[in-house]
Amino acid sequence: MTQQPGFYSKVAEKFGGYSSGAQRTTSYPQGDPEEEFDALVHELGTPTGRLLDVGCADGRNLLSVAPSFGRVEALDLSPEMLASAEHHRAESGLDHVRFAVGDASATGFPDGAFDLVTSRRGPLFPDEFRRVLRTGGSVVYLGIGERDVRTLKEAFGRGQLYGRWTGTPVALEERRRLEDAGFTVDYEREFSYDEFFHTPGDLDRFLQMVPIFEDYDSESDREAFDRYVGQATTQEGIHLARHWFVLRARLTAEG
Ligand SMILES: C[S@@+](CC[C@H](N)C(=O)[O-])C[C@H]1O[C@@H](n2cnc3c(N)ncnc32)[C@H](O)[C@@H]1O
Numbered sequence: 001m002t003q004q005p006g007f008y009s010k011v012a013e014k015f016g017g018y019s020s021g022a023q024r025t026t027s028y029p030q031g032d033p034e035e036e037f038d039a040l041v042h043e044l045g046t047p048t049g050r051l052l053d054v055g056c057a058d059g060r061n062l063l064s065v066a067p068s069f070g071r072v073e074a075l076d077l078s079p080e081m082l083a084s085a086e087h088h089r090a091e092s093g094l095d096h097v098r099f100a101v102g103d104a105s106a107t108g109f110p111d112g113a114f115d116l117v118t119s120r121r122g123p124l125f126p127d128e129f130r131r132v133l134r135t136g137g138s139v140v141y142l143g144i145g146e147r148d149v150r151t152l153k154e155a156f157g158r159g160q161l162y163g164r165w166t167g168t169p170v171a172l173e174e175r176r177r178l179e180d181a182g183f184t185v186d187y188e189r190e191f192s193y194d195e196f197f198h199t200p201g202d203l204d205r206f207l208q209m210v211p212i213f214e215d216y217d218s219e220s221d222r223e224a225f226d227r228y229v230g231q232a233t234t235q236e237g238i239h240l241a242r243h244w245f246v247l248r249a250r251l252t253a254e255g
Pocket of ligand 1: 018056057059060061075076077104105119120121
């Protein structure tokens with residue numbers, strides 16, 4: 001998934017990290033994909049385990065799983081996000097975690113340097129991940145599915161993955177990319193879930209933080225925004241239908 005350069009840096013400058021504070025209630029009829037992701041990552045942790053996380057943003061999610069590993073490196077393209085990550089790291093006291101500006105497609109780490117590479121709604125570069133993993137190492141990836149916020153994007157007539165609800169599912173496409181690079185995908189699960197934003201202001205803050213519409217503007221998008229709020233308002237709040245997926249892939253000796 002590509003982002004305009006600087007999109008996340010602007011978000012970090014505006015919100016001080018990767019959280020807008022938008023109030024919402026979430027319902028997970030098929031389970032919480034982030035909890036599932038964390039569980040898979042913890043399962044692969046060991047006291048000497050070496051973890052690389054790419055697209056770490058403000059690092060808060062990574063810091064919650066970092067205690068399961070002996071050494072943790074984290075990369076992001078946005079220096080502003082990393083400043084926030086370093087702040088959270090210092091607060092956590094986790095000295096074995098290092099944040100650095102870096103491109104996940106060319107990390108600069110030596111071959112076989114890691115036991116696990118994670119990307120939580122971040123970039124997926126299977127060839128580079130294979131290079132930096134030891135044989136037997138794994139990738140755990142949390143991705144955005146093609147049905148994510150579909151009706152919102154339809155109300156706006158644009159957005160990330162717009163129109164992708166037909167055609168090859170994103171999870172299958174990413175699975176094939178991992179397999180083509182020599183990985184064996186041994187876990188794959190899709191999650192549809194529901195978010196209910198408490199007020200239009202909460203949805204507006206959320207849309208300023210995520211790259212669903214990288215050019216989102218509260219003023220010029222007012223008409224489409226109001227149209228969506230009109231059609232999606234329920235007793236529980238303004239509904240947003242989410243669709244994420246989790247993949248785990250292993251680098252086997254034969255792979
Ligand atoms: C949706 S955010 C990820 C959020 C974060 N993983 C979390 O758990 O909160 C995507 C992040 O990936 C970063 N990113 C995008 N392309 C990248 C690349 N090629 N290398 C490193 N980071 C990248 C962006 O700067 C952004 O901070």
